[in-house]
Amino acid sequence: MKHTIGLIAGAVLLAAPLAAQETSLPKQMSWTAYDTGSAGYNQAVAIGAALQDTYGINLRVLPGKNDVSRTEPLRQGRVEFSATGVGGSFMAQEGAFDFGAENWGPQPIRVIAANNGGAINLGVGVAGDLGIEEFSDLKGKRVAYIVGAPALNVNTEAYLAYGGLTWDDVEVVEFGGFGASWKGLIEGQVDAAFASTNSGMAYEAASSPRGLFWPPVDPEKADAVAAMQAVAPFFVPNVASVGATIDGTDGYAGAGYAYPVLVGTDATDEELAYAMTKAMVDLYPSFEGKAPGINGWALDKQDMQWVAPYHDGAIRYYTEAGLWSDEAQAHNDNLIARQQALATAWEELKAEAPENWEEAWAEKRREALAAGGFEVVF
Numbered sequence: 609m610k611h612t613i614g615l616i617a618g619a620v621l622l623a624a625p626l627a628a629q630e631t632s633l634p635k636q637m638s639w640t641a642y643d644t645g646s647a648g649y650n651q652a653v654a655i656g657a658a659l660q661d662t663y664g665i666n667l668r669v670l671p672g673k674n675d676v677s678r679t680e681p682l683r684q685g686r687v688e689f690s691a692t693g694v695g696g697s698f699m700a701q702e703g704a705f706d707f708g709a710e711n712w713g714p715q716p717i718r719v720i721a722a723n724n725g726g727a728i729n730l731g732v733g734v735a736g737d738l739g740i741e742e743f744s745d746l747k748g749k750r751v752a753y754i755v756g757a758p759a760l761n762v763n764t765e766a767y768l769a770y771g772g773l774t775w776d777d778v779e780v781v782e783f784g785g786f787g788a789s790w791k792g793l794i795e796g797q798v799d800a801a802f803a804s805t806n807s808g809m810a811y812e813a814a815s816s817p818r819g820l821f822w823p824p825v826d827p828e829k830a831d832a833v834a835a836m837q838a839v840a841p842f843f844v845p846n847v848a849s850v851g852a853t854i855d856g857t858d859g860y861a862g863a864g865y866a867y868p869v870l871v872g873t874d875a876t877d878e879e880l881a882y883a884m885t886k887a888m889v890d891l892y893p894s895f896e897g898k899a900p901g902i903n904g905w906a907l908d909k910q911d912m913q914w915v916a917p918y919h920d921g922a923i924r925y926y927t928e929a930g931l932w933s934d935e936a937q938a939h940n941d942n943l944i945a946r947q948q949a950l951a952t953a954w955e956e957l958k959a960e961a962p963e964n965w966e967e968a969w970a971e972k973r974r975e976a977l978a979a980g981g982f983e984v985v986f
Contacts, residue, residue, distance in 0.1 A: 725904020
């Protein structure tokens with residue numbers, strides 16, 4: 609899928625100073641986010657502080673161990689938004705992996721805004737005491753697998769694919785959450801785990817006796833990059849300047865994608881979505897620089913043609929700001945049509961009640977995408 613960050617020139621990119629301390633957002637709000645200590649959690653807390661200082665809004669950030677636990681409160685309407693990753697956005701939309709379970713299915717995700725910082729990578733870090741230099745060196749090593757977190761696991765699988773490996777080539781070590789996997793790396797229970805380079809856990813690992821190393825991704829190795837993107841099409845080679853072992857260096861050549869992504873669903877009230885989008889832009893000067901990697905929320909870094917559709921309320925704000933285009937609308941309409949095709953296929957399969965749900969849904973899903981002329985992934 610297209611993943612290009614629009615280059616938008618002009619003064620409109622600069623968030624204007626707040627003219628008044630008013631917003632239609634509720635005084636009490638809740639988001640889900642990644643585990644405590646993760647970049648996503650830290651950024652949500654910083655944004656919450658800006659909401660409190662400017663509007664007197666109390667933002668409760670609920671850490672979730674995995675994609676399912678972050679998305680369930682959103683599905684139930686117990687939180688307004690989720691600051692998630694590709695798992696709680698793209699994979700939830702696709703009804704893929706854990707979201708393909710019979711009690712889940714494709715979700716009508718809608719994007720509010722996304723962090724397309726470029727300053728960080730999302731990669732697999734390895735213990736620095738192993739002497740690993742390339743991802744191919746992970747063969748036979750212990751690699752973390754997070755139960756209930758398809759995004760983290762697919763991302764790890766993509767890096768393995770870059771190194772010519774699969775899960776069968778490594779020793780899989782299961783953990784109940786992101787934080788536990790990195791504690792496992794620090795304590796010697798596992799050798800490699802996935803995280804954003806600016807994660808607090810990555811910094812902790814880097815300062816531990818084992819140390820930390822990020823194996824590189826060479827964009828010139830076309831076959832390796834293609835193998836990576838065949839597993840995770842949202843990855844783009846990128847040189848990070850922020851993160852554990854990276855700060856103050858010439859950068860780390862790895863890969864990245866939008867993270868975190870602030871999402872609601874098609875049931876999210878349009879006025880709420882509009883107000884949240886506006887607040888993210890208006891408050892940017894207040895939370896800029898307040899957490900590692902947080903500057904990727906800037907208005908000029910928004911990608912209006914991402915892999916999940918934007919909410920109508922967000923589109924209204926971006927249109928008023930002069931950032932929404934006919935091309936963005938066409939792309940968005942196509943993504944919503946994709947979601948509808950998946951939802952229809954899901955309901956049809958439920959009516960058929962197959963004995964082997966997982967296998968049947970995987971086939972039905974691919975058939976529906978192909979029949980609709982949509983890109984088939986997973």
